[in-house]
Structures are given as structure tokens and as C-alpha cells.
Amino acid sequence: MIQIVSTVEEVRNIVKAEKAKGKSIGFVPTMGFLHEGHVSLIKKAKEENDFVVVSIFVNPTQFGPNEDYSIYPRDLDRDSKLSEHGGADLIFHPTVDIMYPKGSKTTVEVSDITERLCGASRPGHFKGVTTVVTKLFNIVAPHRAYFGEKDAQQLTVLQKMVKDLNVDIEIVPCPIVREEDGLAMSSRNVNLTSEDRKAALVLSRSLRTAKEKILQGEKNVGTIQSLIKSIIEEEPLVAIDYIEIVDGYTLEPIEAVNGKVLIALAAKVGKVRLIDNVIMEG
Amino acid sequence: MIQIVSTVEEVRNIVKAEKAKGKSIGFVPTMGFLHEGHVSLIKKAKEENDFVVVSIFVNPTQFGPNEDYSIYPRDLDRDSKLSEHGGADLIFHPTVDIMYPKGSKTTVEVSDITERLCGASRPGHFKGVTTVVTKLFNIVAPHRAYFGEKDAQQLTVLQKMVKDLNVDIEIVPCPIVREEDGLAMSSRNVNLTSEDRKAALVLSRSLRTAKEKILQGEKNVGTIQSLIKSIIEEEPLVAIDYIEIVDGYTLEPIEAVNGKVLIALAAKVGKVRLIDNVIMEG
Numbered sequence: 001m002i003q004i005v006s007t008v009e010e011v012r013n014i015v016k017a018e019k020a021k022g023k024s025i026g027f028v029p030t031m032g033f034l035h036e037g038h039v040s041l042i043k044k045a046k047e048e049n050d051f052v053v054v055s056i057f058v059n060p061t062q063f064g065p066n067e068d069y070s071i072y073p074r075d076l077d078r079d080s081k082l083s084e085h086g087g088a089d090l091i092f093h094p095t096v097d098i099m100y101p102k103g104s105k106t107t108v109e110v111s112d113i114t115e116r117l118c119g120a121s122r123p124g125h126f127k128g129v130t131t132v133v134t135k136l137f138n139i140v141a142p143h144r145a146y147f148g149e150k151d152a153q154q155l156t157v158l159q160k161m162v163k164d165l166n167v168d169i170e171i172v173p174c175p176i177v178r179e180e181d182g183l184a185m186s187s188r189n190v191n192l193t194s195e196d197r198k199a200a201l202v203l204s205r206s207l208r209t210a211k212e213k214i215l216q217g218e219k220n221v222g223t224i225q226s227l228i229k230s231i232i233e234e235e236p237l238v239a240i241d242y243i244e245i246v247d248g249y250t251l252e253p254i255e256a257v258n259g260k261v262l263i264a265l266a267a268k269v270g271k272v273r274l275i276d277n278v279i280m281e282g
Numbered sequence: 283m284i285q286i287v288s289t290v291e292e293v294r295n296i297v298k299a300e301k302a303k304g305k306s307i308g309f310v311p312t313m314g315f316l317h318e319g320h321v322s323l324i325k326k327a328k329e330e331n332d333f334v335v336v337s338i339f340v341n342p343t344q345f346g347p348n349e350d351y352s353i354y355p356r357d358l359d360r361d362s363k364l365s366e367h368g369g370a371d372l373i374f375h376p377t378v379d380i381m382y383p384k385g386s387k388t389t390v391e392v393s394d395i396t397e398r399l400c401g402a403s404r405p406g407h408f409k410g411v412t413t414v415v416t417k418l419f420n421i422v423a424p425h426r427a428y429f430g431e432k433d434a435q436q437l438t439v440l441q442k443m444v445k446d447l448n449v450d451i452e453i454v455p456c457p458i459v460r461e462e463d464g465l466a467m468s469s470r471n472v473n474l475t476s477e478d479r480k481a482a483l484v485l486s487r488s489l490r491t492a493k494e495k496i497l498q499g500e501k502n503v504g505t506i507q508s509l510i511k512s513i514i515e516e517e518p519l520v521a522i523d524y525i526e527i528v529d530g531y532t533l534e535p536i537e538a539v540n541g542k543v544l545i546a547l548a549a550k551v552g553k554v555r556l557i558d559n560v561i562m563e564g
Contacts, residue, residue: 008448105392105393105394105395105446106391106446107390107391109388109390110387113387131447134390134447135446135447135448138448139448141450160387164386165416166290166420166421167420168420
């Protein structure tokens with residue numbers, strides 16, 4: 001059985017012992033309730049490193065007051081089996097008290113690029129992410145850390161943080177993993193009703209259509225946004241939060257597709273907020 | 283001659299090579315124009331570690347718009363001799379462009395304890411300090427880092443940051459070093475006129491008197507503050523910024539002296555802002 005530890009000291013001692021043997025360390029930070037997307041990160045980490053640590057921590061500071069922190073799905077037993085299956089060597093599963101002892105006062109923040117897209121709908125979300133990832137990086141001290149492109153903005157924000165703060169860890173982006181019918185894998189999908197589950201397909205379908213349109217030569221961002229909007233609006237169970245087409249490196253707004261772009265959207269499907277995106281050259 | 287490097291890669295390569303040999307790394311971050319206080323930090327670092335790195339960087343982000351960034355004294359040649367004399371092995375002397383490339387957007391912030399004392403007079407100062415120290419810690423990756431108790435609030439803020447963010451570096455506090463006549467050593471003392479230099483003695487003298495009063499049994503914070511104030515006000519060249527007596531661990535305001543306290547003050551002496559303090563059990 002894979003080893004599961006909950007304290008900072010245990011992780012540090014185990015990782016330091018591996019490093020002393022000359023082993024490289026890969027790290028996959030997660031909020032648990034793992035799916036094939038997470039497993040793909042773990043497998044990639046294991047391909048590129050000798051020893052792989054998975055953290056499982058539903059981080060309260062990245063949830064807003066009216067968000068789904070309390071109903072975010074949790075299942076450590078299932079997670080430990082999937083981590084082991086992916087090739088992980090250690091699970092770090094701390095409590096909230098271990099991660100945020102009473103009186104914690106320090107935060108890490110990336111300005112500007114955190115204010116758009118998901119940042120506009122979820123104030124404070126990315127500050128929670130950058131703070132907890134800094135802590136986890138300092139605890140695990142890996143050589144490489146693996147993040148999915150599903151959370152495209154999170155990935156860009158963390159790459160910026162690592163560069164700005166001279167963090168000596170390589171961030172490795174990994175492609176979105178989808179269900180056979182196109183739905184992007186997410187721990188939150190389990191909270192969809194079967195009706196919602198069908199309706200949610202409109203998100204990936206609208207992105208595929210937009211991608212085709214761009215490949216056919218469409219450059220106008222407004223036109224592509226309207227196309228995505230009109231497809232999603234045909235589905236009454238889905239309420240759009242945002243549809244954005246931005247520079248694929250900086251997340252800056254653009255007017256015309258020219259080079260690497262991120263087409264990102266967020267929507268409420270029933271009671272569940274889902275995100276999806278396409279990164280492409282246009 | 284001591285080796286001086288200016289790039290992140292050079293520091294990392296040298297430090298990693300020393301660590302690979304099993305050496306422990308001590309780090310003394312400074313803004314340069316070193317004095318005996320800094321040398322005492324370097325000596326202490328060398329006593330406790332195999333290899334000592336001194337950084338010399340006048341960090342623009344910790345100066346306010348009307349502060350003394352442009353006239354802060356600089357002398358790398360002198361600093362390299364003093365560093366070598368103290369036992370340092372390497373100087374990291376980056377440019378502003380190396381530390382803050384165009385488009386830097388990430389900051390580290392400790393709330394609450396940064397808003398009092400010097401934080402009240404210097405908004406944004408401690409955010410600049412915690413951000414640059416995080417960067418320097420990530421670049422040098424030492425086992426231990428040495429800070430003077432002269433900057434008592436800075437020390438407390440950095441200890442809090444290290445604890446909150448799980449930074450795996452030991453912060454080692456070192457006592458204030460004073461001139462023979464009692465003036466706390468500071469790189470800024472060089473900017474005092476000879477008149478100011480004499481007037482500045484009132485700061486350490488007022489703190490000594492306050493300390494004696496507490497040792498004689500005085501507990502009332504208001505009484506001790508008034509005593510310090512009345513002593514300093516006798517000196518027309520000195521303008522008080524603040525005089526605070528706070529809990530020595532948390533920097534929280536207190537009404538009565540009971541246990542470890544910090545008596546801290548800041549004042550303009552001529553055009554130069556100086557700080558001084560006493561940490562004591564009362």
C-alpha cells in the first residue's frame with residue numbers, strides 16, 4: 001500500500017532521504033477525488049522522476065463564501081488506490097489545521113492576470129491557490145510539479161509566480177483529459193445530475209466548433225465568442241459565466257486571433273460550476 | 283579575493299556544488315554599505331555554517347516614493363573587503379533588472395503585524411521586504427539566514443512569513459551592534475551631519491533610561507512612553523515618528539509590561555530616518 005502521511009515533518013524527512021539517495025522528486029498537487037486527468041499527471045511525473053509525491057488537500061482559502069467547499073467530493077481510500085495505480089510513492093494528506101495554523105497571516109499574490117476570467121468571478125481564488133501552492137512547494141521541495149491545462153489560468157498564474165519569485169521548481173503542463181463524449185474530466189462532475197451531465201456536453205461541443213471555425217480562417221474574436229455563446233444558449237440548463245479568447249501566453253485580451261490563443265469558458269450547469277478550454281495556434 | 287556574482291544561475295550553481303559536497307549554507311541578506319553590525323552577522327553565519335553567502339542589493343520595492351532610495355549609500359569595493367573579513371565565501375550582487383524583470387507581478391505579504399510601527403509610517407515597506415527576501419531565499423536556498431535585531435519588526439515579520447509559508451530555512455536573530463557612544467549602527471548613519479550625529483545619541487539614551495525604569499519596576503506603558511518622549515523632545519534636531527512598547531513576540535499593543543517586550547522608536551534626525559530598540563524581559 002502507498003504510504004500516506006499528514007504532517008510537514010514526515011513529508012520533509014521522506015523526501016530528504018530520497019534526495020540524499022540522488023533521487024529526483026516529482027510532485028502532483030491535487031484537491032483529491034482523483035480522475036483520469038490526475039492519473040495522467042501522476043504517470044507523467046513518474047516517467048520523469050524517481051519518486052512521486054501526490055498531495056490531497058481541499059484548500060479552503062481558494063473557495064469563496066458561497067462556493068462549493070463543503071460539498072467538494074472527498075474519498076481518500078479511492079484516491080490512494082488511484083495514486084498508487086498511477087505510480088505515486090507518497091501521499092501528503094494534511095488537515096486544514098496543519099496547513100493553516102491559527103493566526104496565519106502570510107499570502108502570495110500575482111496581480112493583473114488573476115483579475116480576469118475565473119478571477120473576475122471568484123475574487124481571492126487565485127490568491128488562495130498561489131499561497132497554498134507556495135506552501136506545498138516549500139514542504140515537498142520537488143524538482144518538477146505537474147498541473148493540468150484544464151485549469152489554464154491557474155497554470156499561467158503559477159508559471160508567473162514561479163518565475164517572479166525565482167522558485168527553483170519546473171512547472172510541467174499536461175493536456176486536458178476528456179470523457180469519451182468530450183466532457184472535460186473534473187472532480188466536480190460527480191455533483192452533476194444525469195440531466196446536467198448531458199447538458200454539460202454543450203461546453204466542449206461549443207469549443208470544438210470554435211476551434212474548427214478558427215482553423216477554417218476565422219480571426220475575429222467577437223465573432224468566435226458570439227458563436228460559442230449561441231451554441232451554449234441553446235441549452236437551458238447551462239448559465240454562462242464567461243467566454244473569453246485571450247493571448248495564450250499572457251492572458252491579455254486580444255481582438256484578432258494571431259498565434260497562440262486560449263479559448264476559455266466557465267458556466268453553471270445546474271448547481272455545478274464547470275470550466276473548459278482549448279489552447280491552439282490560430 | 284572573495285567571489286562576486288550577479289546572476290541567479292551563478293549563485294545557484296555555486297551553492298548547489300557546495301551542498302553536493304555536504305556543506306551547510308549560511309546567508310546574510312543586506313542592502314550593502316556594510317558596518318560592524320553586518321560583519322557580526324557574517325561572522326555568526328560562518329561559525330554556524332561551512333559556506334556563507336552575502337547578498338548586496340538595495341531593494342527599490344521597500345522604499346516609499348519620498349524615501350531615500352536614491353541617496354542610500356553604496357560601495358561594493360568596501361563591502362567586498364568587509365564581507366571577506368567577516369568570513370563570507372560569496373557575494374551575490376544583482377542588478378534591479380535581474381531581481382525585477384519587466385512585468386514582475388508577484389508579491390508576498392504578511393498582514394496585521396506589518397501595519398504597526400514602521401509599517402504605519404512606511405506603507406508597502408514590509409511587502410517589499412517579504413517579497414525580496416522570498417526571492418533571495420529561493421535563489422540562495424540556504425540552511426540558515428541571519429538578521430539583526432536592530433530591525434526588530436522586520437525580524438518578527440520574516441519569522442512569521444517563514445512559519446506561515448513553511449519555508450525550510452532557520453532564521454537566526456543577532457543582537458544590535460552599537461558605536462561606543464551608544465548609537466545603533468546603521469548604513470544610514472553616514473548621511474548624518476556632525477550636528478545630527480551628536481543629536482542622534484538621544485535615541486539610544488532615551489531607550490537606556492526606559493530600560494532602567496522598567497528594571498526598577500515601572501510597568502505602565504504610557505508612563506514609559508512619556509518618559510522616552512520627554513527625553514527626545516529636549517533635542518531640537520530630532521523629530522519623533524513613533525515610540526511604541528509592544529509584546530516582544532507578537533508586536534501586539536500592551537498596556538502593562540509583563541514578560542518579553544519590544545521598545546521601538548523611529549525618528550528623523552535632520553534628514554535621516556533612524557530606528558532603534560530594546561528587547562527585554564520586564
